[in-house]
Amino acid sequence: MINIWRLTKIQLLSSFGLNKALHTKDVKERRKSLLLSIGILAGVLMIAAASFGYSFMMALALEQMGRMDLLLAIMMAVTSLVGFFTTVYKASGVLFSYRDYDLVMSLPIKTSHVVASRMLQLYVLNLFFSVMVMLPAGMVYAIKVNPGALFYLFFLITLFFIQLLPIIAATIIGSCISWISSRFKASRIISLVLTFAVMIALMVGSFGMNENGQALADMGTGLAEMVFKLYPLAAVYVDAVCSYRMSSLLLFIALSVLSFMIFATVLGTRYKAIHTGLTTSHASGKYIMKPLEASSPFRALYKKELRRYFSSSIYVLNTSMGMILLLVMSIALLFVSPEKLGERIEIPQFSRYLSTLAPIIVSLFVTLSCTTSSAISLEGKHLWILQSSPVSKQSILLSKVAVNLTITLPIVVVSGVLLMISLRMGWTESLLLLVIPSIYACYSAMMGVIINLKLPNLEWTSEVAVVKQSAAILVSMFTGIISLLFPLGTSLLLPHVNGKLMMSGVGMIMIAVCIAMFRYIQTKGEQLVQKL
Template structure:
């Protein structure tokens, strides 16, 4: 057990950059780590507040229905579903595709201990998300129902076991996708298509559960039956936590733990064979000599960065899923008018809100699709090649910004045009709908580069660590969301001010911010690169 604990601790510390923060003697590094910890804490608190508010709104409806147990059932199912499809595309990277596989497997440690530590790493990461979702739901339930002491005991006990089965299912599916795709020449593309298909199917399926408050009130038992049929463990969970049934509690824990133990045991016995199968790729076609092509430094760097981007399925999925959702939403609004949608969810002024705040909504998808916040860190041990190349550092970071804009701008343009048609916006609203997200795309790309240069992680072992868990990604995302919350809050508070004028002012401020960041990179970019 001591080996499992040590390996798990080292992997988690490495994932979040805690090793360097705890052991460095550099005062600047320690100050940076403290500021980062404070920023992450603020972000977690913001998520908790939003989660609490959402749970409270749901609780009002379920209280009218007399089915407060549905609150915990839905949140438990949502936690499991979200944990599942986020683990689908990171499980292979955490369990198999890490750079120090040969080093770890050569240590005098049992393979089962290595597997256990890797699985525990996945578990801890999913448990963190479960706590952020379930604790606010539990607090709201306790406020509304005022349950007995057993509720708190059973609720805290079951929290630890909710992520187990989603991890098993996601790992199996993710590994199957990697194995199937590795059998073909275009393995990366096939892996992306299969993973996107699974994620979109899950999301579309979850959307079918949505409805207005009156619809939920009319459904009652039907909604509960739907949830329990989709995820039977939710029924056990509700019986245990809400009805204090000890049998359901023991059955829920036993099924979760036994499944997890069996999964870890089977995985440890076949671990090397599975790793070999997943890491084996189809041989390419026979090489044929072709004329060499010459490109400008920027174009060569851009092509290299684009190949790097599409060469990582985790990178593509984590940074493009927002743009995919934006495109799906824009297409859906072509068939369901904003007025009808407002009637369905009982918000008569929804059409007005969408017309005026659509630029902010589109910009939210943009800031969630930033590729530059991890692009420097992904260079890893190969960064010295870029630093020693006879190209300007400006060309390096501009190529990374160009890839970010290549991913976002085409989808933004198409989505903006479709929203203009569906929302029937005027010329001023249409102009803002095109320009504001474009400005935020440039802002997000430049901000991501600066933050990543300030908070690099070049000693990663798995791409998942950099793309999903690095400080630069979290900080740049937090800054981007805050930059959107401010104008959104002003537009809701200053209702007497014309929304178009307000957005125009926001656009001018963001243009000034983009120019300031561009100027900063021109003057300090070389210095920031040399410090890496």
Template sequence: MINIWRLTKLQLLSSFGLNKALHARDMKERRKLLLLSIAILIGVSMIAVASFGYSYMMALTFEQLGRMDLLLAIMMAVTSLIALFTTVYKASGVLFGFKDYDLVMSLPIKTSHVVASRVLQLYVLNLFFTLIVMVPAGAVYVIKVNPESVYYLFFLMTLLFIPLVPIIAATIIGSLISWISSRFKASRMVSIVLTFAVIIVFMVGSFRMNGNEQVLADMGTGLGDMIFKLYPLTSMYVDAVCSYQIGSFLLFIAISVITFMLFTIILGSKFKVIHTGLTTSHTSNRYQMKSLKASSPFFALYRKELRRYIGSTMYVLNTGIGMVLLLAMSISLLFIGSEQLGQLIDMPQLSTLLTTLAPLFVSVFVAMSCTTSCSISLEGKNVWILKSSPVPKQTILLSKIAVNLTVTLPIVAVSCVLLMISLHTGWMESLLLLVIPMIYACFLAIAGVLVNLKLPNLEWTNEVAVVKQSASVMVSMLIGLVSIVIPVGLSLLLSSINGNIILLGIGLIMIVVCAMMYRYLKIKGEQLFQSI
């Protein structure tokens, strides 16, 4: 057990760069850690407040029905769905895609312990999201019901076991996707397509389960029965926490723990075989010598960066999901309309928001697709090759920005044209709808490079640690969120002013900010790159 704990601790410290920050004597590094901690705290607080507000709104309906237990049932199901959704496309990378496989497997440690530490790493990461969703819901339940003291004990203890079964299910699905894709020559592309398909199926299914408050009121007991049938552990959880049934409490914990232990033992016994099967690649038996083509340093670096992007399934999935969702939403609006889509995803006000804030709404998806926030970190220990290459470092950084724009701009252009058709926008609204998301794409691409230069992580052993968990990715996401939330808030506060004028002002401000960041990149880019 001590080996599992040590491995898990080392992996978590390495994933978030905490090990280096905690032991660094440089005050600059400690200052970065402090600023990062503050940024993360602000982000977590915003999400927690939003989660509390959503739970409170649902509680008002369930209170009238006399079914407050449905609040915890729904939020527990949502938490499990989030764990399943976010773990599917990173499970295979965490379990089988770590670079130090040979080093770890050569240690005098049982294979099952290595597997357990990897699954525990996934568990800790998902427990964070579980707390953000369930703690506010539990607080709302306390306010409305004023339960007995045993509720607090059962609620806190069951929190630790909620993510276990969804993580195992997601790990199996993710591993199956990797295994199926490894049978094909274009394994990475097949893996990307299959994972996107699974994610979209999950999202469509979750949307169809949602409804507005009137639907929740009409369904009443039927809603609880549906959730309990789809995920039986929800019934045990509600019986334990809301009805204080000790049998359900023990059964819920036992099923979660036993499932985890059995999965770890079985996977540990077949781990080496599975790893070999998943990492096996296919090569063509025909090779033809062709003439080499010369190009400018920028285009050579651009093609190299684009190949690096496409060659990483995790990289594409994490940064491409925003564009996929944007395109899917734009196409769906052609057939079902904004009002029907709003009802489907439990946002009745979606039609109004799209009409007045369509450019900023599209920019939210752009903010989810920043590839530059981890592009430098992904160079890893090979960054010395770029640092020593006889190429201006601004060219290297611009090639990374160009890949980001290649991923976002074409899909943004197509999606915006589709939105113009479905929303019947005027010429001014159409122009703003097309231009502002593109400005945001440039802003976030440049900001991502600058943040990654300031917060690089070059000592990773797993791409997940860089693509999903690194400090630069978190800070870049926070910058993107704040840069959109502030204009949205101003637009809502200044509703008496013409919305086009506000959006035009926002666009001009963002252009000025982009120009300032680009100038800073040209002046300080080489110095920052050489210092990492």
């Protein structure tokens, strides 16, 4: 057990850059780490506050139905599903595709201990999200129901076991996708297509379960059946936590722990063979000599960055899933009118709100699809090549910005046109729907580069640590969300304000911010790159 704990601790410290922050003697680095810790804590509190508010509003509706137990069931199922979705495309990277595999496997440690430490790393990462979502939901339930002392004990115990089964399922699916794709020449493209197909199919399937009109006749019963059908373990969880049934508690813990232990043991026995199978790629065809093509430095850098982007499945999945969901949502609205959707979710004037806030909603997906916030860090130990290359460092940074815009702008245009049709917008609204998200795409891309220059992580062993867990990713995400809070809050709190005028003002402000960031990259880019 001591070896498992030591490996897990080292992996977690290196993943979040805590090891360097704890032992550095540089005053600037310590100050940066302190500010970053404060920012992360503020972000965690914001997520917890949002979860509390959402749970409280849901509790008001469930209280009228007399089904407050569904609050914990729904939040537990949502937490499990979100953990499952996020683990599908990072499980293979954490378990198998890490850079120091040879070093770790050469240590005098059992293979099963290495597997267990990797599984625990996934568990701890998902546990953070469970705590941020489930604790506020538990507080709301306690306020509304005033349960007995056993509730608090059972709730805290089960909190540590919620993510075990989703991790196992996600790891199996993610590994199968990686194995199937590795059998073909275009392994990365096939892996991306399969992962996107699985995740979209699961989302569509979960949404489609709400189409049973007969079940909705009794809202409380229908909602319970939907949740328990979507995730059967939620029923066991509710019996344990809300009804204080010891048998359900023991069953919930036994199913989670035994499944986790059996999976880790079986995986440990076949770990090396599975790693070989997943990391073995199909040999390319016979090389054919072709004439060399010459291009400008910027174009060459752009092509290099684009190849680097599509060479990493975790990079593509983490930064393009938002845009794919935006496209799916835009297509879905062609078949479900906003009026019917508003009636279904019982939000009056939903169509008007959607038309007004459409640029903000699209911009949210754009800011969550930033590729540049990890582009510098992914250079890793090869950064010296760019630093010593005879090209301007501004061109290097702007080539990364161009790749971000290549990923976001085409989908913004296509989704914008689809939304114009489904929402039946006028010319002014249509123009704002295209312009505002495009401005935010430029803002997000340049902001991501600047943040990554300030908060680089060049000593990673797994791309997952850079793409999903780095400080630059978190700061960039929260910066993008905060930039959208003002127009969103103004639209909701001051509905009498002219929406078109407000969006135009937001667009002008963001254009000024983008120009300022572009000038900063032009003047400080060389210095910032050389200081890395």
